[in-house]
Amino acid sequence: ISYSFSDAISAKVQDLFVIDSNSGEIRTAGELDFEEVQSYDLEIEARDQGWPPLSGHCSVELEVLDVND
Numbered sequence: 001i002s003y004s005f006s007d008a009i010s011a012k013v014q015d016l017f018v019i020d021s022n023s024g025e026i027r028t029a030g031e032l033d034f035e036e037v038q039s040y041d042l043e044i045e046a047r048d049q050g051w052p053p054l055s056g057h058c059s060v061e062l063e064v065l066d067v068n069d
Contacts, residue, residue, distance in 0.1 A: 006043035006057060013040060026060065034066035 003024035005014050016030040017040075026042065040062040047055040 001046050001048050004045050004047070006045050008043050013042070016040075017042065019044065026062075032064045034064045037064065039063045 001024075002021045003019055004021060005017075005019060016028065016032065018027050018029045019025070020027075024044070024046065026044075042060040042062060044058050044060055045055055046058075047053050
């Protein structure tokens with residue numbers, strides 16, 4: 001199974017996060033600013049290697065905390 005961001009995710013948001021295509025682990029790749037955006041809704045796709053390939057989708061909601069306050 002390989003994991004990726006859905007095509008519905010904007011390029012700007014994809015620049016902030018990295019997804020491991022083998023494990024599905026999501027990590028930050030850029031700085032997140034609470035004052036700019038308080039939460040992100042990431043649409044993830046899982047696709048198998050069969051023929052025809054089957055896929056499933058899920059939504060991951062990420063809440064940004066303001067550690068300065």
